[in-house]
Amino acid sequence: MNLLILGSGGREHALTWKLAQSKKVSRIFIAPGNAGTSVSGTNLNVDPGNFTEVKKAVLENRIDIVIVGPEAPLVDGIHDFFLADPDIRNIPVIGPDKSAARLEGSKDFAKEFLTRNNIPTASYRSFDKETAGEVHSFLKTLSPPYVIKADGLAAGKGVLIIENLEEAEEEVKSILNGKFGKAGNKVVIEEFLKGIELSVFIITDGRTYKLLPEAKDYKRVGEGDTGLNTGGMGAVSPVPFADNKFMDKVRQRIIDPTMEGLAKENITYKGFIFFGLINVKGDPYVIEYNARLGDPESEVVIPRIKSDMFELIEGVAKGDLHIRTVEFDDRVATTVMAVSGGYPGEYVKGKVVTGLNNVAGSVVFHAGTSKKTDEVITSGGRVLAVTSWGKSIKEALAFSYHNLSFINFEGMYFRNDIGFDL
Ligand code: AMP
Ligand code: GLY
Numbered sequence: 001m002n003l004l005i006l007g008s009g010g011r012e013h014a015l016t017w018k019l020a021q022s023k024k025v026s027r028i029f030i031a032p033g034n035a036g037t038s039v040s041g042t043n044l045n046v047d048p049g050n051f052t053e054v055k056k057a058v059l060e061n062r063i064d065i066v067i068v069g070p071e072a073p074l075v076d077g078i079h080d081f082f083l084a085d086p087d088i089r090n091i092p093v094i095g096p097d098k099s100a101a102r103l104e105g106s107k108d109f110a111k112e113f114l115t116r117n118n119i120p121t122a123s124y125r126s127f128d129k130e131t132a133g134e135v136h137s138f139l140k141t142l143s144p145p146y147v148i149k150a151d152g153l154a155a156g157k158g159v160l161i162i163e164n165l166e167e168a169e170e171e172v173k174s175i176l177n178g179k180f181g182k183a184g185n186k187v188v189i190e191e192f193l194k195g196i197e198l199s200v201f202i203i204t205d206g207r208t209y210k211l212l213p214e215a216k217d218y219k220r221v222g223e224g225d226t227g228l229n230t231g232g233m234g235a236v237s238p239v240p241f242a243d244n245k246f247m248d249k250v251r252q253r254i255i256d257p258t259m260e261g262l263a264k265e266n267i268t269y270k271g272f273i274f275f276g277l278i279n280v281k282g283d284p285y286v287i288e289y290n291a292r293l294g295d296p297e298s299e300v301v302i303p304r305i306k307s308d309m310f311e312l313i314e315g316v317a318k319g320d321l322h323i324r325t326v327e328f329d330d331r332v333a334t335t336v337m338a339v340s341g342g343y344p345g346e347y348v349k350g351k352v353v354t355g356l357n358n359v360a361g362s363v364v365f366h367a368g369t370s371k372k373t374d375e376v377i378t379s380g381g382r383v384l385a386v387t388s389w390g391k392s393i394k395e396a397l398a399f400s401y402h403n404l405s406f407i408n409f410e411g412m413y414f415r416n417d418i419g420f421d422l
Contacts (some may be wrong), residue, residue: 001310002062002346006033006043006048006078007069010337010367010385011298015067015309016041018302022310029061035376036366051081055088065317068095068271074291075105075153079270092317095271096291100262103273103289107158107188108151110289117261119254121286122147124190127172134173138189139165147190149177152183154283156231157270195280196421198239199297200250202275203312206268206320209259209313211251212306213237213328215297216422221344223417230344231382234336234418236393237300241279241422250277250284258289270316298386299365300333315421334396335387336404336418337367341411343348343381351378351409358406361399362388378409393419 001024005012008184013036019025020040031054033043044061046053049072058066066082067384077098080366090267095101102109125138146168150158158180162168168189175184201212215237221227250406254275262269264288274290274297293301309325315321340347349368351377356364366386368380386404390396395421404414 001025001064001314003029003313004044004054004058004061004063004066005030005033005037005069006054006066006073008032008037009069009295009380010365011293011295011384012069013037013365013367014302015069015293017365018305018309019313022290022308024110024308024310024314026063027190028066029057029063029173031057033058033368034379035369035371036190036364038371048078049076051078052213054078055085056178057082057239058088058091063091065313066091066093067313068093068318069145069292071101071104071153071290071292074098074271078172086273091115091208093270094313095314096269097273100267100269101291104291105153106151107149107288108186111190113261113265114286119257119261119286120284122191122193124188125187126151126186127176128186129176132173132176135189136169139168142189142191145192147192148172148175149188149190150180151186151188154180154183156229158183172339189413193278193280193284193285193287195274195278197278198242199294200242200255200275200277201293201301202255202273203271203316203321204259204273205316205319206262206270208322209255209273209318210315210321210324210326211255212326214239214242214247214302215294215300217220217294217297218415218418221339222413223415224420228344230339232294232296232337233339233415235296235300236332236419236422237297237304238332246279246282246284250275254284254286295367296382296385299335299387302330303333303363303387303389304331324408329389331389332393332396333387333389333420334387334400334401335365335391336397337382338386338404338407338412338414339382340368340378340380341413347381348351348411349377349379351411352376353378353383353407353409359403362386362403364403372385384411393422
């Protein structure tokens with residue numbers, strides 16, 4: 001089997017690393033990939049958002065299955081593009097079609113779906129330009145802080161949490177007036193939930209699903225969960241509070257009703273579903289759905305899959321996921337992200353990364369790197385995710401931090417306190 005993985009981050013490197021270990025997989029191509037993916041696969045200079053280019057790459061390289069890493073091509077309809085083209089119709093795309101990807105692509109759709117299906121989530125109301133006049137009176141029914149979300153994809157910047165009512169109202173207006181472009185044609189305002197977050201993943205062929213290991217992501221740039229939001233500074237799996245009792249609630253109250261809701265609404269979902277959950281006094285609530293795996297969660301979730309992950313991919317491709325099995329590694333996995341100085345604000349790219357060959361006992365997943373002759377250079381804000389296994393969170397983290405001490409690039413920064421709250 002030849003696979004094409006779309007994307008260029010740590011998630012895509014983790015997928016490449018894992019799937020390259022499968023006996024059933026011959027070649028892996030990654031578009032566009034990074035310096036790390038080029039070790040176990042072949043990078044293609046193709047933009048995942050250019051579906052015609054993707055098609056060309058699929059035909060030229062005799063691809064059997066396409067796996068979509070990031071959300072944008074899914075929300076833009078890459079799955080539908082394949083189904084509509086006789087040349088590539090039979091090549092399975094792992095990732096939902098446009099209608100199913102609305103779970104991530106439209107917060108308003110997701111909230112309506114959650115509400116219709118009685119799935120626990122924060123209470124909310126959506127507004128557009130026509131109903132903007134009612135924002136003030138709705139905000140007054142909530143207690144601060146106010147959670148304000150642009151409806152569409154806004155590169156991770158579309159969620160604002162604001163203490164002051166007047167400021168919140170101003171923000172809603174500026175989003176409706178185009179602050180995030182079309183993504184802000186609608187705004188969701190919701191109740192603030194207090195609790196600790198975790199990420200739960202399933203893979204589904206549209207009929208049955210397999211639960212994957214859960215993870216906790218550390219989103220803030222600063223230690224002690226302070227400072228600006230990032231794409232994620234590190235992750236841990238398993239999550240200690242996600243015990244059997246809690247995960248039973250997640251299955252019964254959230255995953256099963258989501259699957260039933262999709263079936264009832266004739267939405268055939270093929271791919272990964274990422275449930276962004278919050279634990280409020282022992283009860284799980286949905287903060288958001290994503291139509292893909294998380295990053296950096298993938299860099300701990302995938303390393304905890306002990307069995308052949310291609311079985312799951314093939315199960316979705318063939319629609320026989322129910323006969324496939326998945327086995328987890330009991331050990332803890334942790335990952336610590338090394339980022340460019342200044343991230344998530346402005347930062348400089350093109351810094352030479354040294355010391356990668358000195359790493360032992362951890363796996364380094366590349367997130368934002370490229371190759372320049374024989375050197376690895378930085379090409380993004382999040383640069384490397386150093387993943388390790390251990391008997392405990394503490395033991396796994398000790399390996400990650402030890403190996404990080406060998407790695408260097410100018411301006412390199414990482415959080416020293418991943419897992420501090422667990
Ligand atoms: P989202 O992009 O929807 O995941 O939101 C980004 C972040 O905002 C989440 O990871 C949470 O930390 C926070 N957040 C979103 N919705 C809520 C909510 N209703 N209550 C508390 N925090 C929230
Ligand atoms: N780490 C959060 C995400 O992938 O959205």
